[in-house]
Amino acid sequence: MASPGKKAFPLRIDPALWEELQRLAARDLRSVNAEIEYLLREALARRGVKHIETGSKDEGSPEE
Template sequence: MAEKKAFVLRINPEMLKELEMWAQQDFRSVNGQIEYLLSEAIKKQKRSKNKGTSSEMD
């Protein structure tokens, strides 16, 4: 497994509270939930880029 890089995240208290509740519902830590959400957003962004390039080739 790749080494993980630690960094500071500044987040407003209301958003953190929502993330904590969401993470608890999904049986994840807050860190795990943030990683999951970022991973899904990156996958979605890559798919939308690929759709854009394939339609340009047509």
């Protein structure tokens, strides 16, 4: 179930890509969902799109 304020949607993804995401998430101590959000924010930042946080820090993210 999605956290309050988060948009939930189904995502069809190649199984090999999913395995890579799982490896990255485990390495970074995140859930796969949190890893996907992190990668999307990173990609937006590289394109010059500023992300505005709308809620509290995601529970799946490690403390910085």
